[in-house]
Amino acid sequence: MATAPPTTDALVGRDAELESIRAFLTRSTAGALLLEGEAGIGKTMLVAAAVADATERGWQVLECRPAAAEAQLPFAALADALGDAVDEVIPALPAPQRTALLGALRRIEADVDRLALSSGALGVLRALAEYRPVILAIDDAQWLDAPSANVLAFALRRLTDEPVVVVASRREGEALPPAVEAALTAIGVERLPVPPLSLGAIGRIIRSRLGLSLHRPALIRIHEASRGNPFFALELAAAAATAGDGAGALPVPETVRELVQRRLAALPKDARGGLLVVAALGHPATDVLAHAVEDWQRVVAPALDAGILEVRSGRIGFAHPLLASGVYGGAAEHERRAVHDMLARVVPDPEQRAWHLAHATARADEDVATTLERAAAGAAVRGAPETAAELAEHAHRLTPREHLDERASRALQTATYAWAAGDATRSRGILVDLIGTLGPSPARAAARQLLVKIVDDIAETIDLLGDALDDVAGNAAAEASVLNLLARQRTWAGDFRGAIREAETAARRAAESGSTAELAVALAREAQARVCSGERTQHELLDRAVALEREGGDSIPVGDSPTRIRALCALWDDDLETAWELATAVDRRAQAVSESWRAIVLTTLAEIELRRGSMAN
Known part of the structure; x- marks a missing residue:
């Protein structure tokens, strides 16, 4: 799901961070910039600012915005990140890599060799970088699905002098996938903390977004209660405006869930039900939502008008991840199970169906277990x-x-x-x-x-x-x-x-x-x-x-x-011609079966060439 360009008011008080981003993009043709801060502090807007800056420079933009609900879906982030860019360069990739990429992205039905897929992702980055610098923007990188994280990490670690940079954000208190953390460290990562906003910046944001000009005592109370967090400050200011008493008796929520529940209370009941469906799906395509929620446009319209949901590029999602977690966490367990049970019958992706079925089922059920076993395979x-592994465990x-x-x-x-x-x-x-x-x-x-x-x-x-x-x-x-x-x-x-x-x-x-x-x-x-x-x-x-x-x-x-073993025996016997003939036959088979095994066969071929004296080969 593409990150929308930030509005001017969204970047109020972020001059220092914006300058750091500009400086990073100006001096860097490789490496990573990691924005770190608490939920709601404004990391998403800064990632969007980096994307806008790179776009103005004429760079190739690859971006993804993982959601917690999508962290279990294989290659969701990879599909978002590579997107249409794959079509530009895939003809130039070796056939095994093309097949693996298209299979992982569900463009074709194919067995996917993981090494070929990871090498293909690296090939895409290198091919794109031949024409112009590339920025890979990952907002909320802590929610990358594990297969995407490992494939992207493989590719990033193997970049050398290609002009590819990463700008990512991580929520405070949550870890990046280990492979991504290691890859960013390997390519050189700069960490940019995103601190709380000043009193003046919070006041300007409230005035710009909500049209409220608060008296200084009310503004101070909101700033103290929100601790300079713009998301919380806006929610508190809106609650105070609704209460009609300034902020003199401002009810400060103790949890995100309480804050979100207050905001949702004004919505119609069916709109709140529609929000739970969206929260369980992550960033669903509107056609998927249409199958899950009858008359979905009418149902979600109040949430769109209230700025809780937003539609971009044919997909619908929450304006902020905290809203999604508040909606999902605020629902009763039986409500969540009912939604997952319904979604298991309507979503098109087999692995996604399996995940919803797993979340909908509390008690042992052989039929469900069999379905999950097949999805795991x-x-x-x-x-x-x-x-x-996760599906098989369920x-x-x-x-x-x-x-x-x-x-x-x-x-x-x-x-x-x-x-x-x-x-x-x-x-x-x-x-x-x-x-x-x-x-x-x-x-x-x-x-x-x-x-x-x-x-x-x-x-x-x-x-x-x-x-x-x-x-x-x-x-x-x-x-x-x-x-x-x-x-x-x-x-x-x-x-x-x-x-x-x-x-x-x-x-x-x-x-x-x-x-x-x-x-x-x-x-x-x-x-x-x-x-x-x-x-x-x-x-x-x-x-x-x-x-x-x-x-x-x-x-x-x-x-x-046995053909491989016979090739090795011929090699040990210095019968290099027979060894070469047999090893190349095994290599042809390995190309069709597994790039991982092909790497091992290629070492045998390399040793044969070495013994022949063909150093270049």
Whole structure:
């Protein structure tokens, strides 16, 4: 939602801050300026002033204004920030980055690779900056949705000499997303505190906005009660004017909620109901509101006239976040649940529907849990594992306690998504609890196998996999999968004899179960361990493994690919031509599957070129 240009009266008393902003934009072609202050102090107007200044300079403006209600929606801020600018430069991006960006922004249906998406966002910034300086303005950055925050942080950290600056605001007492805080620090951040306004400035704002000329004692009382906060001062002055007694008996509210409730009391009942819908949605498009509120224009008209709501660029939102929090926080719990239940049936976005369903449901409900589980899977496919983890956790919360298998599965999904999002601490905590709760089962084995990806100690991973093998005893296919992991870990630990033993057993169990994929991996792992132990390259084993891999299509992950392992063995054997041919084949597959895995394959290709003496390549 674009920030409106500030009016002159909105910037009264902010000469020093405006000069700091002008100086920053004049001297900076990189770095960040972070405006910090309490709610209602005027940060939004200063961000808008920075945008207006940059626009006058001819800069490219990218901006977003996150709302608390939208902090759970994946890529909401990224879509606002990049917006139409993507269309200008996306043809120049590599195909995987184009697909990832368009998929994340819901322009196309596509599986989104997170590395490709983050690299694409970086590519957009760099491409735009080739033509003119870029300002990325983020108002209320503390409410950035986690997927947007992490993608933008990835891009910002990798800027070098491109003329891209960030101007952001943060509410006092609330933290920025950790990735954004780290990125701003990395590119060089200047912090600009936004202090309270003087008595004279508060008086001028009240006179300009409300047309009130208060006597000095009344003005002093409002200034003291508001502590120089212009939002509170205007609300208090309006309340005094409504009471008709100046400010002599001014009722000073103790909370934001009380202040907002006084202002809302004058609105019709259906208007107050419409405000709760808007507060639950954040910055909804007017067509979404039309589906949620019958005769919405009539319903919200009083709030628009009162300056509580505003419409910009086809979206409707509160004139100030404090009004939104006051409306939502002031509603009874049953009222909020009812609104979320209604919105779950009308909003078009599947993840947004899931969030409303989660907030509408207080008691265990398997049907709701199943819906949230599916939404979590969709968010993961869309490249938003942070959102997927939250949705999966809600699915687990709402799963009936007697549904033991479903509860275990959803806890494991939550841990998997949290790990994919980079939150290893959260993932490990879930997995340790799950392992301690479950008896021997495939679910407990799966929890141990995921924990192997998190722990740092190779000996601990081998112990975990040994326990996982006990958990699946008697299940030939599951045993083969665990044994293949054990073979890999023992190879990494230098226990090549042990790795060969595990791989041979894995091959037998895979053959018994009819698992072609696990048999292919087992043969490749055995060959790899034998080569590492000093034996000659195991051509027969590797040829058979690769042939089985081809039979199974793309069912084997790139990291376990026998073709990749055969390429490594050829490299170690100095058969550089064969290594190159095999590694490029794996690279072609990785391009279609995962940019993260492609980065690993490219290191193999780079080593081959190094051994060839092709330093430039």
